[in-house]
Amino acid sequence: MHPTPRDYPEARGGCQCGAVRFTISAGPADYGLCHCRMCQRATGNAFAPLFGVAADRITWQGAPREWASSSVAARGFCPTCGTPLYYRDAEEIEIMAGCFSPDFRPEPQFEAGIESRLGWLDDMIHRFRFATEPELVARVISYQAKED
Ligand SMILES: [Zn+2]
Numbered sequence: 028m029h030p031t032p033r034d035y036p037e038a039r040g041g042c043q044c045g046a047v048r049f050t051i052s053a054g055p056a057d058y059g060l061c062h063c064r065m066c067q068r069a070t071g072n073a074f075a076p077l078f079g080v081a082a083d084r085i086t087w088q089g090a091p092r093e094w095a096s097s098s099v100a101a102r103g104f105c106p107t108c109g110t111p112l113y114y115r116d117a118e119e120i121e122i123m124a125g126c127f128s129p130d131f132r133p134e135p136q137f138e139a140g141i142e143s144r145l146g147w148l149d150d151m152i153h154r155f156r157f158a159t160e161p162e163l164v165a166r167v168i169s170y171q172a173k174e175d
C-alpha cells in the first residue's frame with residue numbers, strides 16, 4: 028500500500044513534558060499523513076503525521092501508556108502530559124512526527140485515510156498567517172521540556 032520507504036538519519040523526540048523520550052536509529056521509514064477518523068480523534072487534529080518504523084529501532088526513555096483503539100492497533104501517549112506519541116500495530120510503530128526535535132523535519136511522502144480528509148486543507152495557502160507574538164513569548168513561562 029505504502030510507497031517505497033526512504034532512508035532517514037537518526038531522529039529524536041519526545042512528549043511535551045519530557046517524561047517520555049525516544050530515539051529512532053537511522054534507516055528506512057515511511058512517512059505519511061493519515062486523515063482517517065481514528066487519527067483525527069486520537070490527535071484532536073485534522074490529521075496525524077505518522078513516521079513508520081520497525082518497533083525494535085526505537086529506544087524509549089520513560090514509559091508511554093497505550094490504549095487499544097482497535098483489534099489490531101494501539102495508541103501510545105505520555106501518561107503525565109497526555110501528548111499523543113504513536114500508532115502501533117503488529118508491523119510497526121508510527122511516531123507522531125510533531126514530537127520530533129526541530130532539527131528533524133522530514134517531508135511526508137503520501138496521504139492516507141483520504142475518505143475523511145478535510146477539504147479546507149487544500150486552501151491553507153490562503154489563510155491569514157502570523158508568528159507567535161514576541162510579547163507573548165516574553166510574558167509566558169513555558170513548562171514544556173527542553174528539546175534536544
Ligand atoms: Zn509528557
Ligand SMILES: [Zn+2]
Pocket residue numbers: 061062063064065066067075140
Ligand atoms: Zn489513521
